Amino acid sequence: MYPSLAAAKAAVIAVGEEIATFGLPSGISPIVFISREMEMVFLLLTFSLSQGAQEIFKLLPHTFIEAEKLPEISLRNLKLQVDYYAHPEHYNPVFHERIAPYASVIVNCMYWERRFPRLLSIDHLKQLMKNGCPLVGISDITCDVGGSIEFVDKSTSIERPFFRYNPSTNLYHDDMEGDGVICLAVDILPTEFSKEVSNFF
Structure with a gap:
């Protein structure tokens, strides 16, 4: 029993x-949820859901997915996600x-562990810059040092x-002038909204 809806x-x-x-x-994967009200199929467990349950x-x-596309779903493709978590290597x-x-700015909020492939490595960035990528900034909300964004x-x-960070020289700078990508990596960023964070957690 939960004391409130928020706790649940x-x-x-x-x-x-x-x-x-x-x-x-x-x-048990994949599991498929079906909502008759929305005429949508939720991939997780076959069940009819009320609006509150949704x-x-x-x-x-x-x-x-739309209900009529259900027969097109390949269980093999869905099981790839399960396999990815089990064998990310x-x-x-x-x-x-x-x-x-195609990105000018990337806001990274993903959960990452060292066993998973990186979202963007140093080598990836160097190649992107050589190819004229318009990327000018990274906001790494998760702030995993040397992590998903290496x-x-x-x-x-x-x-x-x-x-x-200048990928051409592999050097870091504290100023904002010059070539490279501007990175925001404040690990205590939620404290800027301390009241909201306190209420949420």
Whole structure:
């Protein structure tokens, strides 16, 4: 029993984070939820959902598809996600090929562990810059030093939130003038909204 709806939602969010990190057990994945009201299929468990249940369900990792497309779903493709969480070493990132070449600014909020491929490595960035990528800034909200964005090699402070990384010279600078990518990596950024953060956590 939860003391409030907010507490119940927080518990569901915690479960969702665990699913996002470790995936579902291979024996029950994928699970498909079906909502008759929305005429949508939720990929997780076959069930009819009320509007209130849908609100809670949306706190979990999910994918929406139209009901008529259900027969087209390949279980093999869905199981790739489960396999990725179990064996991330079998996969290579494609973000630097498909998304990053068109980005001016990247806001990184993803959960990452060292066992997963990096979102953007130093070598990726060097190649992007050589190819004329318009990227000028990175806001690394997660602030994993040397993590999913490899060239974010330190955290910054509220007073001095930015640094500049030049992939051509592999040098870091505290000024904002010159070539390279401006990086924001304040690891205590939520404290700028201390009241809201206190209420949320």
